[in-house]
Amino acid sequence: MERTILHCDCNNFYASVECLYHPELRGIPVAVAGDSQLRHGIVLAKNYEAKKCGVKTGNPLWLARQLCPNIVFVRPHFDLYMNFSKMCREIYSQYSDRVEPYGLDECWIDVTGSTWLFGSGAAIANSIREKIKSELGITISVGVSFNKVFSKLGSDYKKPDATTIIPFNDFRKIVWPLPVSSLLFVGRATASLLERKCIDTIGKLAQTDRRYVKDWLGKCGETLWLYANGYDTSPVAAIGEQPVIKSIGNSTTMPRDLINYDEMKITLMVLSESVAARLRQHNLQCETVQISIRGTDLSWIERQEKLAAPCCDSTTIYLKAYELLKKHHQNGKPVRSLGVRACNLSLRRFDQMSFIPSVQKSRSHEAVEEVLDNLRSRFGNKIVQRGIMLTDAALSALDPQTNYHNLVLSTVHSQ
Amino acid sequence: MAKKYIDVAAHFDTNGQIIPIIFWWDNGKCYRIDRVTEIRRAASLKAGGTGIRYTCRILGKNRYLYYDDYARKWFVEINENF
Numbered sequence: 071m072e073r074t075i076l077h078c079d080c081n082n083f084y085a086s087v088e089c090l091y092h093p094e095l096r097g098i099p100v101a102v103a104g105d106s107q108l109r110h111g112i113v114l115a116k117n118y119e120a121k122k123c124g125v126k127t128g129n130p131l132w133l134a135r136q137l138c139p140n141i142v143f144v145r146p147h148f149d150l151y152m153n154f155s156k157m158c159r160e161i162y163s164q165y166s167d168r169v170e171p172y173g174l175d176e177c178w179i180d181v182t183g184s185t186w187l188f189g190s191g192a193a194i195a196n197s198i199r200e201k202i203k204s205e206l207g208i209t210i211s212v213g214v215s216f217n218k219v220f221s222k223l224g225s226d227y228k229k230p231d232a233t234t235i236i237p238f239n240d241f242r243k244i245v246w247p248l249p250v251s252s253l254l255f256v257g258r259a260t261a262s263l264l265e266r267k268c269i270d271t272i273g274k275l276a277q278t279d280r281r282y283v284k285d286w287l288g289k290c291g292e293t294l295w296l297y298a299n300g301y302d303t304s305p306v307a308a309i310g311e312q313p314v315i316k317s318i319g320n321s322t323t324m325p326r327d328l329i330n331y332d333e334m335k336i337t338l339m340v341l342s343e344s345v346a347a348r349l350r351q352h353n354l355q356c357e358t359v360q361i362s363i364r365g366t367d368l369s370w371i372e373r374q375e376k377l378a379a380p381c382c383d384s385t386t387i388y389l390k391a392y393e394l395l396k397k398h399h400q401n402g403k404p405v406r407s408l409g410v411r412a413c414n415l416s417l418r419r420f421d422q423m424s425f426i427p428s429v430q431k432s433r434s435h436e437a438v439e440e441v442l443d444n445l446r447s448r449f450g451n452k453i454v455q456r457g458i459m460l461t462d463a464a465l466s467a468l469d470p471q472t473n474y475h476n477l478v479l480s481t482v483h484s485q
Numbered sequence: 486m487a488k489k490y491i492d493v494a495a496h497f498d499t500n501g502q503i504i505p506i507i508f509w510w511d512n513g514k515c516y517r518i519d520r521v522t523e524i525r526r527a528a529s530l531k532a533g534g535t536g537i538r539y540t541c542r543i544l545g546k547n548r549y550l551y552y553d554d555y556a557r558k559w560f561v562e563i564n565e566n567f
Contacts (some may be wrong), residue, residue, distance in 0.1 A: 093486070093533045112490050153555050157526075157535075207528025 072238055074191040075306060076179040077213040077221035078162065078198060080154075081230035083175035084115035086208040087154050088144045099123055106131050106296075109406075118230070140353055145159050154206060161201050163309055170307040178218050178415040180306035195233040200360055204233070217302040219254050220245060226252060241300050246273025253297055258293070260287065272298045315352055319360070320344045320470040321409025327366050328405045328465075329395070336392045336465040339384070339458055341410040344470040346384035347443055349412055355380040355420070356412030359390040363399055364407040373398045378428055380416055383435035387412060441465070486531035486562050491552070493559040505550055508559065516543055518550070526543055527551075532562040 080086065084102040099120035104110030111131040113120075117421050121140035134141055136410045155174040165188060168180035181194050188194045194211035202210050206232035209231035213224020216238045224234035224244060236244050249259040251273050263286060269275050275283065276298035283291040296302060307313070320341045328334050338361075349356060373394050377386060391410045399405070422428060442454050451469050459466035492509040497514040502524075510513045529551055533547035536553040551560050 090528065090530075090535070091533045093531065150555065203528075205526040205528060207530055 071182070072216050072345050073180060073182045073196075073404075074196055075215060075218055075221045076181055077172075077218070078158070078177050078179065078195075078202075078223040079211050079213075079214075079229075080158065080175035080226040081209045081211060081354050082115055082117050082121075082185075083154075083208070084146060085117040085152055087151055088147070089117060090207040091150075092144070095142060095144070099125070099138045101134055101141055101143055103123060103131055103134070103143045104474065105145065109325060118126065124328065125418075146305065157206055158210075159309075161198060161205065163388070165198065167309055168306040169309050172222075178306045192233055192235050195259075199231060199233065200419075215241070216366075217300060218304055218306065219297045219302040222254050223248065223252060229415060238300070242273070245300075246271060246276060248272050250275050253294065254291070255297075256294060262291075263287070279320055315354065315415060316346055317360075317411055317413040318348050318352070318354070318356075319409055319411030319414065320348075321362060321407060322468055322470065323364075323407040324405070325464050328408075329402060331392075331401070333462065333465060334395060334405060334408065335392060336458055336462050337408050337458060337468070338395065339388050340466060340468050341408065341458075341470060342388035342391055343384040345412050346382055346387050346439060347446075349382040349415070350418075350443060353417060354412075354415045355382040355418050356387070357414035357416070358412070359387050359394065360411040360413055361391050361394045361398075362409035362411070363395065363405055363408075366404045366406050368406070371398065374411075374413065376414075379424060379426065379432065381429075381432045381436070382412075383439050385431050385435045386432045387445060388473070430443060486533065486564050488529070488532035488560050489563045490558050490560045501538075502567075503552065504561070505541065505552075508550065518543055522547070527564055529560075532560065536560075537544070 075413065079137045085100055086101055089100060098120065099117065101113045101116040101120050103113050112146070113125060113127055113129045113131070113134050115127060116125045120134070120138055120141055123141070124139065125134045125137050131143060151174055159169055159171065162177055165177050166181045166184050170178045172178060181191060184194065188197065191338060192216040195214050199210055199212060202208060211225045211229045211231065212233045213221040213227065213236065214226055214233060215221040215236040220236045220241060224236045227234040227322065246426050248271060250256055250264050250272055251270055264270070267286065269278060275295065278295070280292060280295050287294065322337065322341065324337055328337065356376050356377070357380045358376050360372060362370065362372045364370045375390060375394055377390055381387070387410065445453050455466070494507045495503050495505045497503055504521055505518050507515050509515050516525055518541045521539050522542060523540040525538055526535065528535040536551040539550040539552070541548050541550050548561065550561050553560060
C-alpha cells in the first residue's frame with residue numbers, strides 16, 4: 071500500500087516567531103543572532119527580507135551588517151521557540167498518531183490511515199498550513215509524498231507557505247532533475263565527491279550502478295542510491311516514541327581565547343559536569359570520551375579515547391578529556407572553543423561490580439555526584455561548585471545544562 | 486495596534502476551562518464580560534503573539550481577549566494612540 075507522508079517545515083522558524091511577537095519588525099530585514107560580547111555573534115536565523123540581501127545563517131554579525139546595512143539583530147528566546155515547536159506538534163497530532171520530530175522546526179507525519187477521515191494528503195497539508203497560520207501566526211511549507219525522503223524534498227521545494235506534492239507516478243519528473251545536494255544526508259563532502267564522478271543530479275545518482283555508489287561511499291552510498299530511487303521505507307515514529315540516544319555532548323565558545331591549560335581545565339570541568347549529569351539523568355554510562363578543540367583560526371579537531379570501564383561521573387570524564395587535550399593540543403596555541411562528548415553509551419542497569427581500584431573510585435564519585443544532582447535540581451546548578459570554579463568567574467559562569475543553545479544531543483532513531 | 490496587558494478575574498470550572506468574567510482597565514474602571522461566544526487558539530497579528538482567544542460580548546460590542554498561556558497573562562489589542 072502506498073503511504074502518505076507529510077514533512078512540515080516552519081519557515082525561518084526563529085525569525086518568524088520573533089517577527090510575530092514584534093509586529094514593528096515585519097517587512098524589514100531581521101536576524102536572530104547570538105551575543106557578540108560573549109563571542110556568539112553569528113546569525114542563527116533570518117527572515118526573507120534579510121535573505122534577499124544575501125545574509126546567510128552562520129554569517130558573523132559584521133558580515134551580515136555589511137550585506138544589509140539596515141538589518142535588525144534580535145536576541146534568541148529558546149524557551150519561546152520550544153513552546154512554539156510543542157504547539158506545532160500538538161496541531162500535527164490532531165491528524166495522526168505518527169508524528170516524528172526532526173529538530174525543533176521540522177516534523178514528519180504519516181497520515182496514511184487518516185486520509186479516510188480528513189481527505190487526501192494535499193488536503194491535510196493545506197488544512198495544517200491554515201491552522202498553523204491562524205493559530206500560531208507563522209507559516210510552514212509542507213511536502214507530501216510516499217516516503218520520508220521525498221516529503222522532505224517537497225517541503226524544501228517551494229517556500230514559504232506552500233504545499234508540494236511528489237506522487238509515486240511522477241517523482242522522476244520532479245525529483246530527478248534536482249541537484250544531488252538537495253537529497254537528505256548529502257552534505258558538502260559527499261556532494262563534491264559525487265560531482266567528481268559527474269553525478270550532479272539526483273537522477274544521475276539513481277541511474278548509476280548501485281555497486282559503484284557503494285564502492286565510493288560505503289554503506290551510506292547504498293542508502294543514498296535507495297533514497298534517489300524512491301526506495302526509502304523507514305517508518306515515521308509514533309508520538310512519544312523516545313529516540314535512542316547515541317551520544318551526549320556539550321560545547322562552548324569561551325568569552326576569551328584560552329592559552330594556558332589551567333584556564334582550559336575550568337571549561338573542561340564545566341562541560342564534563344554537565345555531560346555526566348545528563349548521562350545520569352538518562353540512566354546511561356559512556357565508554358568513550360571525545361573532545362573537540364577549535365582554534366582562533368577556526369581550525370577544528372576532534373579526538374576520542376576509550377575509558378578503562380564505563381562510567382557516568384564527571385571526574386573520570388574530565389580526566390580523560392584533559393588527557394586528550396594535553397596529548398593533541400599544542401601547548402601555547404590559543405583555543406576559541408572546547409567541547410566534551412560522551413559516546414558508546416549503555417544503560418546503567420547492567421553494571422557489574424569491579425575490584426579494579428580506579429573503577430571502584432569512579433563508582434564512589436558517581437554516588438557523590440548523584441547527591442549533588444539532587445541538590446542542584448532543588449537549589450540550582452550553582453549551589454555546590456568545585457573549588458576550581460572559584461579561580462575564574464567568567465569561565466565558570468557557563469551553565470550548559472540550562473542554556474539550550476549550548477546543548478548538543480545526538481540521537482538516532484530506532485528502526 | 487499595540488498589546489495591552491490587563492487584570493482579569495476568571496472562572497476556572499471543573500473541566501479545567503477558564504472563562505473570563507471581569508477585566509480592569511488601567512484607569513481602575515472595571516468591565517463585565519456579558520458573554521463569551523467563541524474560544525479558540527489564535528495568533529494576534531496586530532498586537533503580536535499567540536494565545537487562547539476569547540470572543541467576548543462587552544457593553545453590546547464584540548471584543549477579543551487573549552490569554553497568553555506561555556507568559557500566563559491576559560492582553561487585548563489596542564490602537565497605538567489610544
